[in-house]
Amino acid sequence: MRRHWLMGVVMVGMLALAGCGGQQSANTSIAPSTNETITVSAAASMQGALEELKADYVKQHNLKPEQVNIVYAGSGTLRQQIEEGAPSSIFISANKKNMDQLNEKGLMDKIRPFVANTLVMIVPKGKEAVTLDNITNAKRVAIGTIETVPAGKYAKDSLTKANLWDAVEPNVVFAKDVKAVGAYIAEGAADVGFVYKTDALALKDKVDISAIVDAKLHGPIEYPIGIVKKNQNKLTEDFYAFLTSKEASEVLAKWGFAEPVRQ
Known part of the structure; x- marks a missing residue:
């Protein structure tokens, strides 16, 4: 009888210890890995993919969503903000030019190719296809502002090289970024727009891809990523490191981004 009683006491003690250990483990997993915060400045076309990646990251590290703030805009606009002292820690540009300009001023570190994209033409869902062959018939052509939106610059370059810019320019509607171009087409406010493949896929229920623009008509669409020196922390x-990991590349591929050309 005494032996059974002793065994019961031992078992209760072991269960209590296990419970304490489990509680300690649970408390440890709930604690955030850091109290630091960062701001990421990213090309507007990255929004869908980056929001998914951010959600994965903050969950893995038990962070508050506001600890990883992401600002989306045209790459030229973001570059200007960083030059003027915006508290950005990471910059993802939709072209190399804007990253190079910041790097030349000594503001960047760890620049590397991130993803690649494709320029496409989109029309409202179910509408007649518009291609470079018949774009001069379109009454309203939406493209990103050439000075600040890389997709707009790629669109103008393509139209210029195809000897179409002079004929199309009077009908061009400029937008602040590719997301705005996509919105114009989704709402039927323009007949055709130039966006990235990733933007078109995100709007597949509202727009149709009417043509893929020949890559020979514009420069390579590659997005570099880099760290802003003065705002970096752990x-x-x-x-x-997470954004440039294999895990992240699989999410980016799901959103239509391709692997960049490694140099």
């Missing part, structure tokens, strides 16, 4: 380094 969270910057860790999130940058």
